[in-house]
Amino acid sequence: xxxxxxxxxxxxxxGADAAGYSRGFEQAKAxxxxxxxxxxxxxxxxxxxxxxxxxxxxAYGALFPKENGGHSHGAGESxxxxxxxxxxxxxxxxxxxxxxxxxxxxxxxxxxxATQYSFTPxxxxxxxxxxxxxxxxxxxxxxxxSVQMGDTSYxxxxxxxxxTALKLKPTKPGAYLVVCNEYCGIGHDYMYFSVIVEEAEAExxxxxxxxxxxEMSPKTKDREHGEHRHGK
Amino acid sequence: xxxxxxxxxxxxxxxxxIGKSHPDDQKLMAAYGIAGLLALVGAFALAAILVxxxxxxxxxxRGELYYRMLTGHAIxxxxxxxxxxxxxxxxxGATALRNGARxxxxxxxxxxxxxxxxxxxxxxxxxxSGADVLYTAFPPLAESFAATxxxxxxxxFVAAGAFFITLDFLATVFTWVDRKGSVExxxxxxxxxxxxxxxxxxxxxxxxxxxxxxxxxxxxxxxGSIGWISTDAREFALKFRLTYHVMFHIIHYIPAMAMxxxxxxxxxxxxGANSIYRKTVAKGLFLMYPAVVPPxxxxxxMADPSITEGIKIIGxxxxxxxxxPSLLHMFIVTGMMEAGMRSAGHGLFGWIRHLPWKxxxxxxxxxxxxxxxxxxxxxxxxxxxxxxSLLHGTFAVPAYIHPMVVGAASLIYMGIIYYAVSIxxxxxxWGPVLARIQPYLLSVxxxxxxxxxxxxxxxxxxxRTADISFGGRAPESWETLMNVAMGVGGTLTxxxxxxxxxxxxxxxxxxxxxxxxxxLGGDLAMLEVRPTREFAYTPTALIPGVIFVLVVLMFTAGAxxxxxxxxxxxx
Numbered sequence: 001x002x003x004x005x006x007x008x009x010x011x012x013x014x015g016a017d018a019a020g021y022s023r024g025f026e027q028a029k030a031x032x033x034x035x036x037x038x039x040x041x042x043x044x045x046x047x048x049x050x051x052x053x054x055x056x057x058x059a060y061g062a063l064f065p066k067e068n069g070g071h072s073h074g075a076g077e078s079x080x081x082x083x084x085x086x087x088x089x090x091x092x093x094x095x096x097x098x099x100x101x102x103x104x105x106x107x108x109x110x111x112x113x114a115t116q117y118s119f120t121p122x123x124x125x126x127x128x129x130x131x132x133x134x135x136x137x138x139x140x141x142x143x144x145x146s147v148q149m150g151d152t153s154y155x156x157x158x159x160x161x162x163x164t165a166l167k168l169k170p171t172k173p174g175a176y177l178v179v180c181n182e183y184c185g186i187g188h189d190y191m192y193f194s195v196i197v198e199e200a201e202a203e204x205x206x207x208x209x210x211x212x213x214x215e216m217s218p219k220t221k222d223r224e225h226g227e228h229r230h231g232k
Numbered sequence: 233x234x235x236x237x238x239x240x241x242x243x244x245x246x247x248x249x250i251g252k253s254h255p256d257d258q259k260l261m262a263a264y265g266i267a268g269l270l271a272l273v274g275a276f277a278l279a280a281i282l283v284x285x286x287x288x289x290x291x292x293x294r295g296e297l298y299y300r301m302l303t304g305h306a307i308x309x310x311x312x313x314x315x316x317x318x319x320x321x322x323x324x325g326a327t328a329l330r331n332g333a334r335x336x337x338x339x340x341x342x343x344x345x346x347x348x349x350x351x352x353x354x355x356x357x358x359x360x361s362g363a364d365v366l367y368t369a370f371p372p373l374a375e376s377f378a379a380t381x382x383x384x385x386x387x388x389f390v391a392a393g394a395f396f397i398t399l400d401f402l403a404t405v406f407t408w409v410d411r412k413g414s415v416e417x418x419x420x421x422x423x424x425x426x427x428x429x430x431x432x433x434x435x436x437x438x439x440x441x442x443x444x445x446x447x448x449x450x451x452x453x454x455x456g457s458i459g460w461i462s463t464d465a466r467e468f469a470l471k472f473r474l475t476y477h478v479m480f481h482i483i484h485y486i487p488a489m490a491m492x493x494x495x496x497x498x499x500x501x502x503x504g505a506n507s508i509y510r511k512t513v514a515k516g517l518f519l520m521y522p523a524v525v526p527p528x529x530x531x532x533x534m535a536d537p538s539i540t541e542g543i544k545i546i547g548x549x550x551x552x553x554x555x556x557p558s559l560l561h562m563f564i565v566t567g568m569m570e571a572g573m574r575s576a577g578h579g580l581f582g583w584i585r586h587l588p589w590k591x592x593x594x595x596x597x598x599x600x601x602x603x604x605x606x607x608x609x610x611x612x613x614x615x616x617x618x619x620x621s622l623l624h625g626t627f628a629v630p631a632y633i634h635p636m637v638v639g640a641a642s643l644i645y646m647g648i649i650y651y652a653v654s655i656x657x658x659x660x661x662w663g664p665v666l667a668r669i670q671p672y673l674l675s676v677x678x679x680x681x682x683x684x685x686x687x688x689x690x691x692x693x694x695x696r697t698a699d700i701s702f703g704g705r706a707p708e709s710w711e712t713l714m715n716v717a718m719g720v721g722g723t724l725t726x727x728x729x730x731x732x733x734x735x736x737x738x739x740x741x742x743x744x745x746x747x748x749x750x751x752l753g754g755d756l757a758m759l760e761v762r763p764t765r766e767f768a769y770t771p772t773a774l775i776p777g778v779i780f781v782l783v784v785l786m787f788t789a790g791a792x793x794x795x796x797x798x799x800x801x802x803x
Contacts, residue, residue, distance in 0.1 A: 036508045036571070036768040043563040046777040047556045053788050054549055057618055060792040141373035142469070144535075144625050146694055150707060152794050153692030154802050155624040157536045160372070161470060164537040172799035177705045181625035181694035183366055185373060186296055189699040197800070 081160065084137040088113045092121050099123075101196070106130035114143040114158045114180065117187035123194045130200070131169040137162075144182035147195065155181060170197040246500050247752060250324075251655050252332035258656050260341045261320045261327075265652065267349060268316030269736065272642070274356075275309030276729040278302075283722035285698060288711040290719075293699035299364040302696065306367035307359060307386075310637065312352045315390050317645050318490050319344065319397045324652075325432040325493070326404040330425070336403035344396035351389030358382025366696060368476070371453060371469050384454035391446035398439045405433060427507075427514045431493035434518040438482050438489075438525065445479035470538060481529035485554075487641035489521055491604070492561045494648045495597055499565050501651055502594035503587065503759045505572030507564065508768050514564055520557040528554050534620030544617035551615040555608060555784075559777050562601055567770035575767040584772070588759040592667040592735075596647025599675035604640035605780055606679065607632045610686055612784040612791075619791040621802065628689020631682050631717065638725065639678030643671060646732055653736055654756055659743030664755050667735045674728035681721025688713035690794075 088111040095102045101123035104110045110132055113120040126132060136145055136158045143158040158164050158180075180191035253261075281301045284290055323341065327333055335341055363369075363379035369387075374380040408425075411417045422430065449472060455461045456468065496514070499505050507514065530547025533539045539547075573583035588594045610632035613619045623629070654661060661667050693700055693710050700710055746752070 036567075036770065039567065039770045039774065040509055040513065040563075042774055043560055043567075043777060046774060046781060047559040047563070049781045050552050050555050050559075050784055051549075052781070052785060053552055053612075053616065056785070056788055056792070057545075057548075057616070060618060060796075142370060142473070144694075146625060146692065147800060148692045148707065149799050151691050151709065152622065152798065153626060154798065154800065155535055155621050155626065157624070159470065159473075159537060161467065162538045167803045169801040169803070170799065171801065174799065176800065177702060179694055179697075179702055181697070183299070183373075183696040185376065186299060186364060188299075189293070189295055189697050189702075192702050192705070195800075 081137065081139040084111065084135075084163070085113060085139065087111050087135075088120060096121075097125070101125055101194075104132055106132050109133040109135050112136045112145075112193075114138040114145075114191075116140050116185050117180075117191040119178070119180075119191065119193040121193070123196065125196045125198060126168075126170050127200050128170050128173050128197050131167060134166045134168055136164045136166075141184050142182050143180045143184050143191070146179045146181040148177040148179065157182060170195075173197045173199050246497070247651075247655060247758075249331050250328040250651075253324075253328040253656075254332060254334055256338055257323060257327045257335050260335070260338060260345065261323045261652075262656065263342075263345055264316045264320035264323065265649065267345070267352075268313050268320060269649075269733070271308045271312035271316060271352065272729075273733055275305050275313060276726060276733075278305035278308065279722070279729075280726055283718050283726060287715055287719040287722070288700070289715045293701070295698040296364065298698035299366065299696075300359060300362070303364055303366050304356065304359040307355050307383075308352075310367060311355070311387075311390060312348070313642070314487055314637075315348055315351075315394060318486060319348065319394070321490050321494065321645075321648075322397060322401050322432050322435075325426070325429040326401050329429050329497070330408070333404070333408070336400055336407055340396055340400040340403075344393045344400065346393075347389050347396060348393030351386040351391075351393060353386075354382050354389060355386030358386060368480075369453075370476070371456070371472055374453075375457060381454055381457040384450045384457060387446060387450045388454065391443045391450070394439055395443040398436055398443075401432065402436055422515070423512070427496045427511055427518075428493035430515045431489050431496075431518045434522055435486055435489050437522045438485060441526065442479055442482050442486075445475055445482075449475050449479065473536075474533075474538070477532045478526070478529045481532055482525055485521055485525045487637060488558060489518065491600065491641040491644045492558065492565075493518075494644050495561070495565050495601065498593055498597040498644065498647050498651075499568050501758065502591050502597065503569055503572055504761055505568040507568055508571045508770070509564060509567070514561065517557040517560050517564075520553075524550070524553045524557070531615045531620070534614070534617055535624035541617070548615060548617040555780075558604070558608065559780060562605065563770075563773050563777055565601065566773035566776065570770045570773050571767050572761055574769075575763040575765055576761045577764045580772060588755075590668050591755045591757075591759075592661070592664075592671055593647040593650045593756060594759075595668070595671035596643045596650070599671050600640045600644035600647065603635045603643065603675050603678055605776055607635035607640060607682060609780055609783040609787065610635075610682060612787040616788065616791075619788065619795065622791050622795060623689050625695060626689035627693040627695050627714075627717070628686050629695050631685025631689055634685075634725075635678040635682045639675050639682075643674055646671070646674075649736060650756060651752075653739050654743070654746075654752055657740060657743070658746040659739050660746060660752075660754055661735065661756060662738035662743045663735050666731050668755065670728055670731040670735065673724060673731065677721055677724030677728050679721075681717050681725060684713050684716035684721060688717055 087109075091109075091111045092102055095104060097103055100121075102121040103125040106127070110124060112124070112134065114136060115138070136156075138158050138160045140160060142160070145156045145158050145164065147154045156164050156166065174197055176195040176197065178193050178195055180188060184191065278301045282298065282305060285292055285294055285298045285301070323335060327335055358379045358381075361379035361382065363374075363377045363383050365374040365377055365380055365383055369380060369383045374383070405421075406412070408421050409417045422433075425433075452461065452463065452468070453472065456463055528547060528551045530539060530543060531551045534544055534547075569587065570583060573586055576583075576586075578586055587598070589598075610628070613623050614629070614632075650661060650667065653659065688710065689695075691707060691709050691713060693706075693714060700706055700714065752758075
């Protein structure tokens with residue numbers, strides 16, 4: 001009934017005479033519906049084309065195959081903070097270097113504890129080309145793990161009571177800043193740590209020179225921040 | 233000539249219809265509208281402080297002040313400006329668009345208003361007493377601030393206000409059907425009502441879900457924060473986070489639906505265009521929101537360890553569906569303009585030039601829709617499980633949400649406010665030149681903010697962080713990008729906001745008096761379109777949709793390219 005009225009108004013608006021009214025009205029109605037509906041159908045087709053993104057996920061998997069699938073930080077393990085703290089302390093004790101940094105072992109998990117407003121350990125050394133298991137837990141509030149890689153970043157949430165488990169494989173040596181990007185309180189801006197990726201062969205030299213240790217030590221980083229960005 | 237008169241008569245009827253709403257209902261609408269505008273003024277005032285702190289060139293990063301102002305800014309802007317103005321729009325849908333029909337209960341309407349206002353007061357006392365919890369107020373972080381209970385209590389009040397006004401709206405809709413048991417009578421009523429009123433009806437189940445979730449969240453959170461109940465704080469935090477995101481996700485779509493509903497009114501008021509499609513199509517598209525929106529909350533949790541990979545993938549696929557009704561609405565609204573304008577003999581693109589670009593409400597509509605499309609495209613990477621980790625928690629989030637809620641929703645609301653103030657207060661717009669500039673400036677400002685802010689997000693700048701220098705370790709590009717996003721985009725947004733407040737404020741008190749509401753002159757006058765032919769084809773209206781689809785595909789491909797080349801691969 002509504003369409004009839006609308007079509008009638010359209011016919012009147014183009015000034016159809018009374019004799020041709022009925023025929024003109026029927027024609028106009030047919031034209032309006034046919035004309036507009038084909039564009040409406042086209043609009044539906046275009047709108048539903050956003051679903052073309054779904055096959056892109058498969059194409060991405062084929063283009064960049066990953067040893068452990070392409071998905072990150074799936075459901076984590078539920079763990080008490082004290083249990084995780086113990087594991088972190090043991091990991092640090094076993095792998096600590098004289099400068100306070102920790103050199104990770106690719107066949108053992110890396111443990112990182114997030115607490116207002118620091119990460120423990122605060123410097124981790126990895127070897128390029130190796131794959132590592134990283135596990136993180138917060139002891140208090142929700143934090144995040146945001147790895148800065150020069151002009152891009154990787155971001156994951158670190159929660160209390162739920163372990164964030166990641167696999168990571170560094171390919172380029174460099175020093176990477178990791179910041180908390182989930183507001184965790186007034187000191188949030190000062191919560192960050194470093195991941196240092198070394199050449200694969202460097203891992204064999206467990207003893208670094210004193211100069212190198214000083215360069216990487218947290219106290220001197222403030223002065224040498226330029227070198228701690230990921231250089232290409 | 234007779235046909236032109238009839239068409240213009242028909243077009244003016246909407247203005248008359250709005251003007252005919254009962255003065256008592258208008259008072260309630262005005263109260264909501266003014267309270268909303270005051271909340272928006274507050275949000276802009278606090279945004280000015282954020283711009284100063286967050287622009288690195290000013291060198292004034294002040295952590296505590298920043299987090300307090302950010303909490304107040306978001307609560308005022310995202311919670312109260314929308315709560316008030318959307319309630320006003322809902323009342324308008326039940327009265328002004330219903331040819332002067334009355335609201336079911338004025339008392340209930342005022343009770344709802346009182347609750348919402350009480351919520352605002354309680355929340356602001358909480359913020360300025362030191363609850364630096366941001367508007368999310370996640371436990372257990374929130375527990376470390378003594379004023380946190382006031383944040384939860386304020387949220388309970390605003391939820392109660394939203395519940396009462398929605399109940400009043402729903403009761404009003406029930407009064408429109410005499411024989412409640414007759415399906416035919418309901419169908420007739422639903423087909424008769426304006427598209428925008430129908431949109432408000434579709435929002436009702438979503439609003440009730442929000443209210444329910446708010447009570448599930450904030451009653452225990454409030455009682456826990458004042459020590460009346462004790463829970464395992466961390467266990468509660470996990471549950472809170474999940475329920476919060478369900479609620480928060482649905483909240484986003486109320487402005488999206490309301491904005492589109494307003495767009496249908498604005499296109500009629502500014503160009504006189506009528507739908508060339510069956511109105512049931514537009515109404516059916518509004519029904520998609522309550523169906524599609526709730527299950528897609530997962531996309532806020534793509535970087536969380538507490539959600540399994542399978543759920544994230546399903547969530548990603550469903551998330552793509554939320555674009556579809558909005559894209560189709562944009563097509564219909566643009567198509568209404570195109571068909572209307574081309575019936576006057578304009579060519580394939582020539583009709584665009586003849587649109588009423590000087591009408592501030594039309595400029596709000598068209599720039600709002602454009603910004604909505606661009607901001608919608610920017611969400612592509614964040615919605616997908618495989619790409620979300622590239623931007624989660626970065627500045628790319630505020631860089632899309634601000635264009636969405638300010639450059640699109642608020643701008644389109646501003647467009648209808650220009651008309652509402654003129655029609656209801658029978659005044660001509662004050663400062664027409666300022667009003668002409670305002671929508672374009674606000675939109676461009678937000679697009680500058682979006683452009684530089686998105687690049688900052690891609691470069692890793694964290695959101696919600698006062699000082700992004702990290703002791704000098706941050707990449708150099710961060711400063712430049714944030715100077716452009718906050719310093720340029722933020723400042724221009726503030727200027728555009730001030731222009732709007734000045735024009736509306738001055739119109740209320742110093743605008744030229746009109747004898748009758750339908751006398752609207754100047755830039756707000758409806759466009760004169762003299763039809764010379766029938767026209768029902770809308771090819772140009774298809775173009776924005778095509779661009780949108782191509783852009784989201786390109787963003788997705790681009791994100792895959794970046795992730796594939798990360799110097800540290802995550803899996």
